[in-house]
Amino acid sequence: MIVDIHTHFNEPGVPQSLGIDMRNPKGTYHTMPSAQMAEFGQFDKQIEVNEKAGVDKRIMSSPFGAEMFSAMTDRPSTDVVKAINDSIAKTVARKTDRLWGMGTANPLEKAHIKEAERCMGPLGFKGLLCTTSWHGRYLDNEEAYPFWEWAEDTKTPIFLHPVRTPIGHNNQMDQYKLDELIGRPFDTGMCLARMILSGLFDRFPKLQLSVAHMGGGLLPVMGRLNFGWSLGCEGMPERAKIKCKDEPQSYLRRNFHVDTMGLWAPHVREALEVFGPDRVMFGTDYGPVPIDPKEHVDIVKTMGLSQADEEKVFWKNADAFFNLGLAKTAAKAPAHA
Amino acid sequence: MAHIIDIHTHHAGPPKGGDPLGVAHAMRGQMVGKNMFSDFKGLPGIAYYELTNFQLQQENSHKAGIDYRLMSNPFSAEVLSEISKKPSIDVCKFCNDEIAETVGTAPKDTAGLGTVNPLEKGHIAEAERLLGPMKFKGLQIVTSWHGKFLDTEEAWPFWEYVQDKNVPIFLHPPRVPIGHEQQMDQYKLDELVGRPFDTAMSVARMILSGLFDRFPKLQICVAHMGGGLLPCMGRLDFGWRLGCEGMPERAAIKCKNIPSSYLRKNLHVDIMGVWAPHVAEAVEVFGPDHVMFGTDYGPVPVDPKAHVDIVKNLKISDADKEKIFWKNANAYFKLGMQ
Numbered sequence: 001m002i003v004d005i006h007t008h009f010n011e012p013g014v015p016q017s018l019g020i021d022m023r024n025p026k027g028t029y030h031t032m033p034s035a036q037m038a039e040f041g042q043f044d045k046q047i048e049v050n051e052k053a054g055v056d057k058r059i060m061s062s063p064f065g066a067e068m069f070s071a072m073t074d075r076p077s078t079d080v081v082k083a084i085n086d087s088i089a090k091t092v093a094r095k096t097d098r099l100w101g102m103g104t105a106n107p108l109e110k111a112h113i114k115e116a117e118r119c120m121g122p123l124g125f126k127g128l129l130c131t132t133s134w135h136g137r138y139l140d141n142e143e144a145y146p147f148w149e150w151a152e153d154t155k156t157p158i159f160l161h162p163v164r165t166p167i168g169h170n171n172q173m174d175q176y177k178l179d180e181l182i183g184r185p186f187d188t189g190m191c192l193a194r195m196i197l198s199g200l201f202d203r204f205p206k207l208q209l210s211v212a213h214m215g216g217g218l219l220p221v222m223g224r225l226n227f228g229w230s231l232g233c234e235g236m237p238e239r240a241k242i243k244c245k246d247e248p249q250s251y252l253r254r255n256f257h258v259d260t261m262g263l264w265a266p267h268v269r270e271a272l273e274v275f276g277p278d279r280v281m282f283g284t285d286y287g288p289v290p291i292d293p294k295e296h297v298d299i300v301k302t303m304g305l306s307q308a309d310e311e312k313v314f315w316k317n318a319d320a321f322f323n324l325g326l327a328k329t330a331a332k333a334p335a336h337a
Numbered sequence: 338m339a340h341i342i343d344i345h346t347h348h349a350g351p352p353k354g355g356d357p358l359g360v361a362h363a364m365r366g367q368m369v370g371k372n373m374f375s376d377f378k379g380l381p382g383i384a385y386y387e388l389t390n391f392q393l394q395q396e397n398s399h400k401a402g403i404d405y406r407l408m409s410n411p412f413s414a415e416v417l418s419e420i421s422k423k424p425s426i427d428v429c430k431f432c433n434d435e436i437a438e439t440v441g442t443a444p445k446d447t448a449g450l451g452t453v454n455p456l457e458k459g460h461i462a463e464a465e466r467l468l469g470p471m472k473f474k475g476l477q478i479v480t481s482w483h484g485k486f487l488d489t490e491e492a493w494p495f496w497e498y499v500q501d502k503n504v505p506i507f508l509h510p511p512r513v514p515i516g517h518e519q520q521m522d523q524y525k526l527d528e529l530v531g532r533p534f535d536t537a538m539s540v541a542r543m544i545l546s547g548l549f550d551r552f553p554k555l556q557i558c559v560a561h562m563g564g565g566l567l568p569c570m571g572r573l574d575f576g577w578r579l580g581c582e583g584m585p586e587r588a589a590i591k592c593k594n595i596p597s598s599y600l601r602k603n604l605h606v607d608i609m610g611v612w613a614p615h616v617a618e619a620v621e622v623f624g625p626d627h628v629m630f631g632t633d634y635g636p637v638p639v640d641p642k643a644h645v646d647i648v649k650n651l652k653i654s655d656a657d658k659e660k661i662f663w664k665n666a667n668a669y670f671k672l673g674m675q
Contacts, residue, residue, distance in 0.1 A: 223612025235369025
């Protein structure tokens with residue numbers, strides 16, 4: 001069994017329903033050149049390619065449509081997330097035996113909690129994708145506390161994913177796809193570092209977050225967060241001080257999970273070492289990143305994991321984290337003679 | 338004989354001899370205990386007293402088994418040249434002379450790395466002074482200079498010079514990194530996250546722009562295990578593989594070969610990061626011939642022994658550990674140690 005927790009499909013018609021003209025977009029998006037790959041919008045091909053690669057089931061989400069469209073329309077952001085979530089429901093309904101939905105909401109707006117409840121209730125979604133920043137603002141901010149309190153109380157599975165226009169985008173990231181290739185993991189690294197250092201996990205200790213792209217750029221800076229904390233902040237202004245109670249790395253196996261997306265075996269290996277095999281889940285970014293999912297499968301298979309750990313990465317961790325009910329179904333199924 | 342060479346260590350003396358660059362007012366910090374607090378461009382930072390105490394540095398390094406250090410100034414030239422009305426070449430000279438003075442007090446177990454700005458052609462003369470009469474062992478270059486990266490055409494004469502003369506280069510991030518205006522004034526994020534990403538951006542740009550196709554023999558050693566590069570490396574590869582059809586010319590990826598193929602051809606890294614799992618990844622990716630011991634000691638006053646232990650505990654052969662501890666640095670910086 002293989003479950004892909006990180007896969008996207010572009011259901012047509014969403015921007016139009018919000019009055020957005022994608023040929024003449026507003027904001028910074030038109031200064032960041034990008035090629036939207038055909039597979040992002042080819043539903044049948046996605047199904048076929050995944051079947052061939054041995055990926056049995058997928059959790060579908062919109063990578064950053066809500067964050068991007070809400071900067072391009074005058075409609076309230078609650079309308080934007082609703083439109084995105086309805087589109088995901090529509091996508092999933094096309095192939096219910098293979099797909100689950102993941103909704104989206106902006107943690108910085110309290111009004112989005114209601115929409116998050118619709119996602120997890122009537123829409124039957126398995127979790128929520130939140131972008132690592134929203135119009136340049138990060139998720140450790142006080143405005144996000146009601147959302148995190150809600151997520152902690154309701155044990156809602158959260159999947160953090162970077163934004164279209166990441167931190168630093170105005171510094172020549174319009175070249176060489178740098179916004180996508182470097183900027184986005186950097187936005188993720190910044191988001192996680194802020195959550196840890198601000199003490200968010202001391203306030204909401206049971207929060208469980210899964211993070212795209214092996215944690216983005218977090219791991220190479222993890223030792224830096226540790227020494228920044230241990231050297232202390234004496235004499236720094238209050239806003240600049242590191243606030244978390246424990247050493248930053250101690251939060252990794254308490255509050256985080258990551259996916260394997262990155263197409264870079266050495267860093268998947270590091271993620272397994274750091275987070276442990278109970279906290280790594282299979283994910284591919286298939287759709288906008290139209291690399292054969294089989295390449296991602298093969299990376300996991302070369303990790304030298306025990307069969308039990310490999311099964312955790314391929315589906316059992318996702319089953320537990322997103323409450324997919326796969327183990328239960330398997331237990332109920334009649335044993336083969 | 339076994340050695341430990343620390344290629345990444347910094348010292349900056351307390352201000353003296355007046356204020357030739359006219360920067361004292363802008364750079365004035367506040368003493369907090371033994372350390373100095375400063376707020377450059379709205380980014381609060383602490384300069385630990387270990388940065389200015391050379392004798393203490395020597396003692397702690399020796400205690401940790403480090404018998405040779407390459408000393409550099411992390412990013413003063415880049416910072417001061419933004420404030421000073423003097424030409425940037427004068428600022429570099431000032432910083433380089435200071436390093437020369439420091440290593441001059443311990444010539445047996447320290448040597449200098451000088452600094453210049455690759456984006457200014459006039460700086461090649463200073464580079465020649467450093468590597469000639471000043472007997473420096475290489476050049477420390479910041480990954481961006483006032484927000485401009487090093488793959489631009491203005492830097493080509495410098496890279497040509499470096500390639501021709503086989504100059505050892507050590508890339509190090511600047512004080513104020515990319516993205517700094519986006520709330521990096523909190524939680525030391527400029528230092529902890531921003532700087533490694535300035536490095537990643539700089540190296541990614543070098544690779545993707547085709548700089549290493551133009552200067553294929555260029556050899557560059559990068560601080561902090563390559564900064565934030567490695568988790569993005571597979572992304573550079575798929576960005577290249579998927580192509581840039583239809584993108585404007587400035588946006589298209591230019592390198593001829595798959596990005597990861599340049600890692601072992603043109604790049605070396607140090608182990609500084611105080612994070613064993615990523616040192617292990619760096620050794621896997623770059624190979625044990627391209628990894629060198631470095632600590633950032635001075636501004637980062639973590640006991641150098643912590644870095645030594647990380648290398649000692651790597652699951653590699655003793656011969657490979659010796660390469661990392663000193664043999665690679667000895668060859669790369671041409672130190673002539675036996």
